[in-house]
Amino acid sequence: MASIREVAEEAGFAPATVSRYLNGHIKLKPSTQKKIEDAIDKLGYRGNGLARRLATGKSETLGFVTTDISYPFFASIASAAEREATRLGYALAVFNTRNDIMREMQILSYLQTRQLDGVIIMTNHTQTEDLATQITNDSHVVILDEDIPGAVGPRVFAENRQGGRLAARHFLENGHRSFAVISGPRGLISVEERIEGFKEELSVHGLSLPSDMIFSGPYSEETGGLGVDHFRNSPDRPTAMFATADNLCLGAIREANAANLKIPDDLSIIGFDDIPNADLLAPPLTTIRQGTAELGAESVRLMLGRLRGEIDPSVTTRIPVTLIERQSVRRMD
Amino acid sequence: MASIREVAEEAGFAPATVSRYLNGHIKLKPSTQKKIEDAIDKLGYRGNGLARRLATGKSETLGFVTTDISYPFFASIASAAEREATRLGYALAVFNTRNDIMREMQILSYLQTRQLDGVIIMTNHTQTEDLATQITNDSHVVILDEDIPGAVGPRVFAENRQGGRLAARHFLENGHRSFAVISGPRGLISVEERIEGFKEELSVHGLSLPSDMIFSGPYSEETGGLGVDHFRNSPDRPTAMFATADNLCLGAIREANAANLKIPDDLSIIGFDDIPNADLLAPPLTTIRQGTAELGAESVRLMLGRLRGEIDPSVTTRIPVTLIERQSVRRMD
DNA sequence: CTGAAAGCGCTTACAG
DNA sequence: CTGAAAGCGCTTACAG
Known part of the structure; x- marks a missing residue:
């Protein structure tokens, strides 16, 4: 690889000039610009990112950290983040x-x-x-999707509470009166806020969710199955079940199939996320859609804003949420 | 951030010594090792990857290039690749x-x-x-999943031909006699090899696949829908349809639903990939599973072997494939 | 074994 | 506007 020094020699100028020209810190007269361009073409010069980064102290790459990129919901967000980062001149390194x-x-x-x-x-x-x-301490971190309490930094979350409300409202509109929730680990905001919203909406209608009608566990499909199992054998078997994530529903559907429990006839469910192909499941899943494109893009925008010092570390952006009605909720009566 | 020079001063040695120690190029006597370790702890030294990379000429990061990481099949492979890369001391940068x-x-x-x-x-x-x-020219490239004809470099592909054979055999075993194929773009090996395998197996049984029974298009869900539409109106309507990728099936199922065509009663389908949740679709999809974990891990192993010059650029690894029987193929008669 | 020095390829105050 | 020089923080022949 040709170096900037070689280009400079070839063109008859100093490396500093070439560097400044390349970075747009300077405007050259056409003749010298041409000389430099010619030298670059001739030598096939491309610049060395590493050297630039060492000199400037910037890596021009953003890390995207998730538990596992193979979970479709996370993959969608990562994809959107990559797109926005690229657009803004950054690379995205993904970490599981x-x-x-x-x-x-x-x-x-x-x-x-x-x-x-x-x-x-x-x-x-x-x-x-x-x-x-x-x-x-780092101050170059954006918190996405789930909170990290006490950390100082911009946040991007879905309108979790609103999502919970939409789910409850949909059940109510379809005549349901007995409810259960399957959730991820208590303490996560995706759990707490969604449940709070769900309860809020119930209480508006004079209803409530007894605490023993909440089944929690890790955010895995297995938890969904265990939850179905749990409520199936409970004395007051609910007709409507809200799950705080679609992968919980996946496990729930698998278990329901195995137990010959019909969804939605015997049990209605609403999920959260709207993972890819949720419309093709048996049954097509009614769920609360989170905008993965917005989640991903907004997180990189906040990140870059933060790097430039333009964004206050205390901002929290909330991404809207919508109910996607499909066929996993039975109309009662 | 503390630099290696500061650590060296603190410990009373030269930067070169610290560097060599840290890289395991040298074995120090316990007393000096302790001094260096103490200095590192005291200063909270962590090393600067950029500088090391510039000095050694290695970035210690691998690029993973795909059309869109949000497609679940690609995400699974990327996840496995990330895992293996991390294990071997490399970062993985994902590009869409x-x-x-x-x-x-x-x-x-x-x-x-x-x-x-x-x-x-x-x-x-x-x-x-x-x-x-x-x-x-680059010689630091591994080709994965789809071929790039003429390029010199190690390759990792699925046993595509075998996959095609398995699909045909399964149709035959279930009594099917009229076939169609929906595929991605002609010319891709995932298309050509899978179709070849499919035809091979048919010919073993004295059957064939007329060329007008192959419907091709971009690898999108839309193509799957168009294919169903096409064959539904064709004079000799097939009972069995092999799709060279699951996302084609997704589109096919959507279109079949819209056209009130029952799968598998009116049309049996077999896909390829075994994307996540293929078992929960309506109907649960019979498909040829590719090992995404192996695909991802093997590609980074070949990559690193290639970087060390241990691997011949002409190797092609084939990853086995299995038929996952579910409920999208009807038993005839 | 250990160190001084040069070098990786840029960028950017500082001078002119 | 342009250049010489120093510096980013490492690594590694080369000496001793």
């Missing part, structure tokens, strides 16, 4: 943590070694004190 | 090309600017001459 906090800490440390300019983090557990302090 | 060859060329150029040590490329079109020559 498998929910391991040590791995999360390690990735955050890349910020200090300057391998990453910023990191957008989606975490999925509630033991986040260490993360919080490190994030606060 | 949206099938744009210019973007692919751009990413390959990062190899020359040393931003990437190698790239694993999944492409999805047939106009690949320019790609091929660039890849041959």
Whole structure:
């Protein structure tokens, strides 16, 4: 590879001039510009990003941290984030943590070694004190989808509470009166806020959700299955079940099939996320859609705004949510 | 951030010694090792990856190029690749090309600017001459999933032909005698090899696939829908349809639903990939499973082997394929 | 074994 | 406007 020095020699100028020209810090007269361009073409010069980054102290790459990129909902967000980052001149490095906090800490440390300019983090557990302090120190972190309480940094969340309300309202409109919830780990905002919204809407109608009608566990398909199992055998079997994530519904549907429990005839369900192909499931899943494109794009915009110091670390952007009606909710009466 | 020079001063040695120690190029006597470790702890030294990379000429990051990471099948592969890369000390930068060859060329150029040590490329079109020559020059590229004819480099593909045979055999075993294929763009090996295998198996049984029973188009859900539409109105309507990718099936199922065509009663289908939740579709999809974990992991292993010069650029690894029987194929008679 | 020095390829104050 | 020089923070022949 040709270096900037070689280009400069070829063109008859100093490296500094070539550098400034290439970075747009300077406007050259046409003749010298041509000489430089010719030298670049002749030598096939392309610049060395590493050297530039070392000199400037910027890596021009953003880290995107998630538990597992193979979960379709996360993949959609990552895809949108990659698109926006690319548009704005940044690369996106994707990291799977498998929910391991040590791995999360390690990735955050890349910020200090300057391998990453910023990191957008989606975490999925509630033991986040260490993360919080490190994030606060780093100040180049955007928190996405799930909260990390106590950390200082911009946040992007869905309108979780509103989502819960929409779910409850839809059940109510279809005549349901007995409810259950299957959720991820208590303490996550995707759990707490969605449940709160759900309850809020019920209470508007003079109804409530007894605490023993909430079944919680890790955000896995298995939890969904266990939840169905649990409520199927409970004395007051609910007709309507709200799940705080679609993958919970996946497990629920599998278990219902195995137990010969008909959805929606025997049990109506509403999920959250609207994962790809939710419309092709048996039954097509009624769910609360989160805008993955907005979630991904907004997180990188906030990230870059933060890097430029234009964005206050205390901002929280909420991404709207909509109910997608399909066929997993039975009309009662 | 503390630098290696500061650590060296603190410990009373030269930066060179610290560097060698940290890289395991040297074994120190316990006392000096302790001094260095103490200095590192005291200063919170972490090393600067950029500087190391500039000095060594290695970026320690691999590029993973796909048309869109949000397609679940690609996301699964990327996830496995990330895992294996991490295990072996490399980061994985994910790039979405949206099938744009210019973007692919751009990413390959990062190899020359040393931003990437190698790239694993999944492409999805047939106009690949320019790609091929660039890849041959770069020599740090692994070709995954779809071929780039003429390019010199290790390849990782599924046992496509075998997959096609399995699909045909399953149809035959279930009594089908009239067949159709919906495929991605002609020329892609995922299309050609799978169709060849399908035909091979038919011919073993004295049957054939007329060329007008192959409907091709871009690898999109839309193509699947158009295919169903096409064959539904054809004079000799097939009972069995093989799709060279599951997303084609997704479109096919949607269209069949819209046209009130029952799968598998009116039309049996077999897909390819076994995308996540294929078992929960209506109907649960019988499909040829590709091992995404192996595809992803093997591609990074070949990549690193290639970087170390241990792997011949002409190797092609084939990943096994299995038929997953579910309920989209009707038993005839 | 250990160190001083040069070099990786840029960028950017500082001078002129 | 343009250039010489220093510096980013490492690594690694080359000496001793």
